[in-house]
Amino acid sequence: MDATTIGSVLGFAGVLAAAVVAFLGKRGETAVAGSNQLIDQLQEERADQREQIRDLRQQIADRDARIAELASYRTADQAEITRLRNIVQSLGGQP
Template identity: 55%
Template sequence: MDATTIGSVIALVGVLSGSVAAFLGKRGENATARMNSEIDQIQEERDGLRKQLAERDARIAELLKQQGDDYVAIARLRAQVINMGGDPP
């Protein structure tokens, strides 16, 4: 083989290795972009669930307060029934 052939083979190997590196780099870039997209979607879903949880907790607190108020009203009414000479259930 003369120098021209050896140079051509070396250039071919260089081009092929560059192509393989570019292909693998692009695949890695695509995988990273896809992963970032998935993480963004998961974070948005998490934020929505946190909002729903906060709303649920507020509603539960409201219902518990109402329940306490109802117990107070029931006790007051029982006391009135007893004061009037009745027998509360």
């Protein structure tokens, strides 16, 4: 083998090594970009879920307030029923 052949083989090997490095670098870059995109999607979904949780908690608080209001009405109604029964009994009727 003469020097020209050895130089050509070494040049080819260098080009091949550079191509492999470029391929692997691009592949890694694509993987990083893909993972960044997935992380962004997850963060958006998490923000949406936090908003849904906040809305659901507000709905629960509203329902709890409504339940408390209805409970107070029930207590007032029971007191009125008791008062009316006493009036009916005092007038000689059957409650």
